[in-house]
Amino acid sequence: MSSLRPGAPSSRSFLGSGHLPTLFAAFLYFDASFMVWVLLGPLGVQIGEALHLDAAEKGLMVATPVLGGALLRIANGLAVDRFGARRTAIATQLIVIAGLLIAWRVGLSSFRATLALGLVLGLAGASFAIALPLASRWYPKKHQGTALGIAGAGNSGTVLAALFAPTLGLAYGYANVFGLAALVLSVVFVVFTILAKESPNHPPPKRFGAYLRVLGIRDTWWFMLFYSVTFGGFVGLASSLTIYFHTQYGLAPVAAGDATAACVFAGSTVRPIGGFIADRLGGIRALSVFYLLAAAMIALVSLGLSSLALGLGAFVIAMLALGMGNGAVFQLVPLRFGREIGVMTGLVGMAGGIGGFYLASSLGFSKQITGSYQLGFLIFAFLALIAFAGLMAVRREWRASLTAAADGATVRI
Secondary structure: OOOOOOOOOOOOOHHHHOOHHHHHHHHHHHHHHHHHHOOOOOOHHHHHHHHOOOHHHHHHHHHHHHHHHHHHHHHHHHHHHHHOHHHHHHHHHHHHHHHHHHHHHHOOOOHHHHHHHHHHHHHHHOOHHHHHHHHHOOOOHHHHHHHHHHHHHHHHHHHHHHHHHHHHHHHHOHHHHHHHHHHHHHHHHHHHHHHOOOOOOOOOOOOHHHHHHHHHOHHHHHHHHHHHHHHHHHHHHHHHHHHHHHHHHOOOHHHHHHHHHHHHHHHHHOHHHHHHHHHHHOHHHHHHHHHHHHHHHHHHHOOOOOOHHHHHHHHHHHHHHHHHHHHHHHHHHHHHOOOOHHHHHHHHHHHHHHHHHHHHHHHHHHHHHHOOOHHHHHHHHHHHHHHHHHHHHHHHHHHHHHHHHOOOOOOOO
């Protein structure tokens, strides 16, 4: 673990160093967007029964928004760097609201219609590449883990979807849930436009090709791997667990949603804690522990624990590790790619979404082909161990290079 001690007078505290209204607006926008991003997961049991979908189709249905969000994060990251995070957020929110209103009025009449809606909801998932740079550019490097942890706690929107969507779907019909979600997003849109301000530290636009030069840097690919496991595991489970609890333990849709909400709540609320721990102890050290814990719990779940209490406990611990891992990864990203934070957030976020798409879809296919979820879980646990091994391979080099890049700030790597 490396630490820098500045010779100059100490900088301002976290509360006095940034722009709290923008930080809150970024969190709120992220929270509402993530709520609708995973909406098909909590409603998956009801939609699957109405459209007579098999296990593979249900897995693909809940995975499509995750993939859409992954791919669109690159476009959003580029837009943030060229046009600013605030403008990009306003445009994307309007598109998602329109998509939800269409789904509310027209309904979902086929499997293809669910996939089409999933792609639109993917744009809400791509809010990751907007909210984090919006917050990040207001804060100095020594507070990046905490600031991005707070903004990234918008992951908690997935809790709201898991907690309320199944109940509302049963009471009013799942199509009307889309209309209610559009109403919530409209309120958030108004608050966001009032509170959010663009940072004066926004860098000038570059040529399009300059953004993609980061793909030629090896560290970019490491960050993409690391986040594909932490965030991919989080969002993949958030999208799939309602169906899993219904299938594996016979829970009714609402009870399965409640169990999912407990797991997602654990993972989403600790992201700021993960960033805080990384700021204090070092992102590399913290992340390595989180990977090992997540791998152990996912491997345990793959055994098909017969008790709901044991399964729920293992998932909660896994989500705690993955959620804190998300915060730890983004303590490191701004240190290495401060000026390219927009496009890097898009690329790294894309990798996280692809990881989530893989996990959600592989669980469905594993169940369809083998009759068990075991293979899907085991492969993902193995990927967590690969990420841990990669982190061990680069830790010495990163501690030297990222410390040098901190420009005299007190930063633990």
